[in-house]
Amino acid sequence: MNDINRVYLIGRLTADPELKTISGGSQVCSFSIANNRSYTRQNGESVEEVSYFNCTVWGKLGEILHRYAGKGKQIAVEGRLRQRRWQGPDGKNQSAVDIVVENFQFLGSRTEGGAPESRPQQQPARSSSYQPDPAEAQYGGYDAGYDGTEEDIPF
Amino acid sequence: MNDINRVYLIGRLTADPELKTISGGSQVCSFSIANNRSYTRQNGESVEEVSYFNCTVWGKLGEILHRYAGKGKQIAVEGRLRQRRWQGPDGKNQSAVDIVVENFQFLGSRTEGGAPESRPQQQPARSSSYQPDPAEAQYGGYDAGYDGTEEDIPF
Amino acid sequence: MNDINRVYLIGRLTADPELKTISGGSQVCSFSIANNRSYTRQNGESVEEVSYFNCTVWGKLGEILHRYAGKGKQIAVEGRLRQRRWQGPDGKNQSAVDIVVENFQFLGSRTEGGAPESRPQQQPARSSSYQPDPAEAQYGGYDAGYDGTEEDIPF
Amino acid sequence: MNDINRVYLIGRLTADPELKTISGGSQVCSFSIANNRSYTRQNGESVEEVSYFNCTVWGKLGEILHRYAGKGKQIAVEGRLRQRRWQGPDGKNQSAVDIVVENFQFLGSRTEGGAPESRPQQQPARSSSYQPDPAEAQYGGYDAGYDGTEEDIPF
DNA sequence: TTTT
DNA sequence: TTTT
Numbered sequence: 001m002n003d004i005n006r007v008y009l010i011g012r013l014t015a016d017p018e019l020k021t022i023s024g025g026s027q028v029c030s031f032s033i034a035n036n037r038s039y040t041r042q043n044g045e046s047v048e049e050v051s052y053f054n055c056t057v058w059g060k061l062g063e064i065l066h067r068y069a070g071k072g073k074q075i076a077v078e079g080r081l082r083q084r085r086w087q088g089p090d091g092k093n094q095s096a097v098d099i100v101v102e103n104f105q106f107l108g109s110r111t112e113g114g115a116p117e118s119r120p121q122q123q124p125a126r127s128s129s130y131q132p133d134p135a136e137a138q139y140g141g142y143d144a145g146y147d148g149t150e151e152d153i154p155f
Numbered sequence: 156m157n158d159i160n161r162v163y164l165i166g167r168l169t170a171d172p173e174l175k176t177i178s179g180g181s182q183v184c185s186f187s188i189a190n191n192r193s194y195t196r197q198n199g200e201s202v203e204e205v206s207y208f209n210c211t212v213w214g215k216l217g218e219i220l221h222r223y224a225g226k227g228k229q230i231a232v233e234g235r236l237r238q239r240r241w242q243g244p245d246g247k248n249q250s251a252v253d254i255v256v257e258n259f260q261f262l263g264s265r266t267e268g269g270a271p272e273s274r275p276q277q278q279p280a281r282s283s284s285y286q287p288d289p290a291e292a293q294y295g296g297y298d299a300g301y302d303g304t305e306e307d308i309p310f
Numbered sequence: 311m312n313d314i315n316r317v318y319l320i321g322r323l324t325a326d327p328e329l330k331t332i333s334g335g336s337q338v339c340s341f342s343i344a345n346n347r348s349y350t351r352q353n354g355e356s357v358e359e360v361s362y363f364n365c366t367v368w369g370k371l372g373e374i375l376h377r378y379a380g381k382g383k384q385i386a387v388e389g390r391l392r393q394r395r396w397q398g399p400d401g402k403n404q405s406a407v408d409i410v411v412e413n414f415q416f417l418g419s420r421t422e423g424g425a426p427e428s429r430p431q432q433q434p435a436r437s438s439s440y441q442p443d444p445a446e447a448q449y450g451g452y453d454a455g456y457d458g459t460e461e462d463i464p465f
Numbered sequence: 466m467n468d469i470n471r472v473y474l475i476g477r478l479t480a481d482p483e484l485k486t487i488s489g490g491s492q493v494c495s496f497s498i499a500n501n502r503s504y505t506r507q508n509g510e511s512v513e514e515v516s517y518f519n520c521t522v523w524g525k526l527g528e529i530l531h532r533y534a535g536k537g538k539q540i541a542v543e544g545r546l547r548q549r550r551w552q553g554p555d556g557k558n559q560s561a562v563d564i565v566v567e568n569f570q571f572l573g574s575r576t577e578g579g580a581p582e583s584r585p586q587q588q589p590a591r592s593s594s595y596q597p598d599p600a601e602a603q604y605g606g607y608d609a610g611y612d613g614t615e616e617d618i619p620f
Numbered sequence: 621t622t623t624t
Numbered sequence: 625t626t627t628t
Contacts, residue, residue, distance in 0.1 A: 001192075001193045003164070003190045005190050005206075006163045007161070007236065008159060008314075008316070008543075009161075010159040010570060011158050035160050035236075036156060037160065037235075038157060049237075051252070076475060081190075081236075082206055083205075083206035096252070097253070098252070103314070107539070108573045159570050161543065163318050163388075163469075165386060165415060166628095187625080187626065187627085188627080189626065207625085207627085229417070231320060233471065260467070260468065260469050262320075262417045263418050311502075311503045312503060312504075313501050313502065315474050317471070318470070318471040318472075319468065319470050319546070320469040334507070346468050347467050347468065347545075352489070361548035392514075392516055405517075406562070478622095479622035480621085480622065497621080498623080499624080501623080501624075515623080537623060538623090539623085539624080
């Protein structure tokens, strides 16, 4: 019943991610990712093309991403595409396609600027004594106990 | 310079695909695909969710898809996500995310209804004597000589 | 810490899948999938190439696959690559790469031969009154509560 | 005729890549990539698991990878799985599964150690005046004019 | 045979 | 605007 639906992207956060708590207590993290592509036109002209994709991450996974990722951070995201549909204020039908992130991996390593252990305003919820370098950590998906059912929420 | 960007979807065509010739003589095939997902809410209620994704296929690959795929046909598509941006009639910025298909595989086999050898109104351009069963054929991508540069076109 | 690792394949089962119960009571289903590729040599000669990939599916997902998939069944599998390493009887190091399936979708529909509601020798464990057509069902991954930790097992 | 077959991996080169010229003049670059996965056993024990995957890259793409990637370099590779089969010296059938890389993206950026502009012993073939930072460049696939037919070669 |  |  679930059609295969999978997306892989590498890009950089266009801004710090946002975290919201919604009715029921679930956390949703949302952010936008810039994905670049360059190609050459028939006439030899070279083109730089950027796509911005909106992403959401649910639950614990979203909290982790929110804690460790900031504007400019390079990241690999894996997830599924979803179309949302709603009525505009003018009564017209609107729709948008975005990405529900189910797994990710921070890219670039310890030495790189964009990967703080934790963004300033955050106090780490998981104060574990040993913390593997978050800059290269990957969280999520199957192992992180992601619960795909949480998204029953007015968006 | 090209960030990884890849999508995999299985779904069904919501209508017969359209084929346009654009300035320069390139062909673009466009269609919409329905991708289904079902899940269970916290309260036990089960939900059927559909996403519709707009797809475009360039060149020879687009011609093939147009020739063999029709409304309801099950298909696996592989490609990349692209964001288009434009100004609405009211001057507002608009954007949409769709899929540039770079490879596909028809699903369901010989016996299945939705997979005609060629859709009625079409006269096969490639009148080869031997035609491998199109119902299960996959075309495209690297082998089909897809030329990623053709899309320099007012869309 | 988990590097991105993902595989997508469409192919056909080369034989009926096998199901084993291992110490601890977990179920593992294993099967082999044939994936075809054709291309043309520089000299114009066309080549048909087959790859056979060994797959394993854990837990409930494995039971479902075992129940509904048989030899020749077309299937889309999604999962991760894993390398196993062991010592051969001669003391030499051996290794093999196979696929841990984390999601799948049966392809081809109701009318198609290869997709029995349930393979003969099986008695359906889930005798639900309403059964959505298994021929096109997809199970697994995030929603099916796959538990990625079960594979701590002598293989 | 070409079944969908796609792999995505992030990992690090276990050694400097090798480049060979084969009969006909094509270039093949081969290397091994380490992909890490960690998980927790039922008994709470945490496990670090490594898989090593053999990769090959053809043509110009292979030359580029060979020029810029070295041991320890983090990389995202995209490609397809292939099974090779041969007879061992003892007459037994052998087989192995490896990855034909069709696209890649170097990860980690300018500042990071593992990403030299060009590995020492190499003299850049393409002495272009403007060189986009190779550390984050991605080459290949559709745009790089990859020719999928070159691999008709005794391996 | 192996990377961080 | 929508497929099974």
